[in-house]
Amino acid sequence: MKKAILKMTSVFVVLVFILSTNAYANQANKKLKSEKSTVKWLGKKVTGEHSGTIKIKKGHLVFKDDQLEKGTFVVDMTSIVNTDIKDEGYRAKLVGHLKSDDFFGVEKYPEAKFELVKAKKLSDGKYEVHGDVTIKGITKPIRFNVEMKNHGDELHVSGKIVIDRSKFDVRYGSGSFFDNLGDKTIYDDFELHLDLYLQ
Template sequence: MKRIVLLLAAVFVATLILTPNTVFSQENNYQLKPEKSKIEWLGKKVTGEHSGTIFMKQGNLTFDADQLLGGSFVVDMTTIVNTDIEDETYRAKLEGHLKSDDFFGVDKFQESKFKITSAEKLADGKFKVIGNLTIKGITEIAELMVNVHKHGKMLHVNGKMIIDRTKYNVRYGSGSFFDNLGDKTIYDEFQLDLDLNFE
């Protein structure tokens, strides 16, 4: 009997030594709170800029202690709105154009997605995140910097992503593909500012 107990103890110790990451894993899964999260977008052209918001349907992040392991997000493209134009008619016209096939083709592509493939922990809650971004059915590698801070049970994430829209077949008004646009040129890159809350 004593020999069996010693044998079991030895197996347990060996398991601890050989697989420490599994035995002591502290994985935590956080779910996005869409009603407490938003994304602000900014697009620029030669003659100015426009800004607005867009919202997420769902998302999650997985941590092992304070290391970000992965996560994924689904953006509701039907929620694109403009916030800088006061005239209702002009604002509705711009929103309709952004949702049209000239830009994001929302009737056909109602969702955009981002899936984390790797995350490098930096200082002071900062992470360099790399993942697969899918817009209009086209997937490209994207990178962003985020700040992660915990407040009780809540996890707050903010960051900025710069996206080259032409990689996703959004080429309307792009000087990279069309000549002689003059002051109608719309810059290829647009910016997303993330303000996300998880629990």
């Protein structure tokens, strides 16, 4: 009787090990290489536009059976940089304004977050991504397309995200909140261009 129990227990342990090993083998966790990854931002107004960069401090993607399944990325809002303005004083003034409560209030909200909850494969390496973005403590659903390519042991992710800032209480110069702004209007939509590397 004891031998039978021991035998059944051994079979059970082996079975659990095999199943868990297969499950692990079918899942891959790709971690962001933040030092190599870049995100470029672009904001437009009636009289022109400004651009710059912002850093993603950490993130990962999870694949199951080689299909994108979920992921999380955390953006360092204190890392906002402008790259198109040549005058150092004007450039610093703009960056300071973007970090202020008029825009992203980075002292109170130093991080923004994107959580991928679903991905639809469009073609080889191309996905329609669905998730939730959190800015200034406000979370809204979003969807956008990305393209993924393997370069050796690295995964390169590129894509463009368009975010309506008015949905996150970023009001300054917005025609959604103020009337008669004229040529001082700053458009609600801003763009993020992704150039991410994961391993």
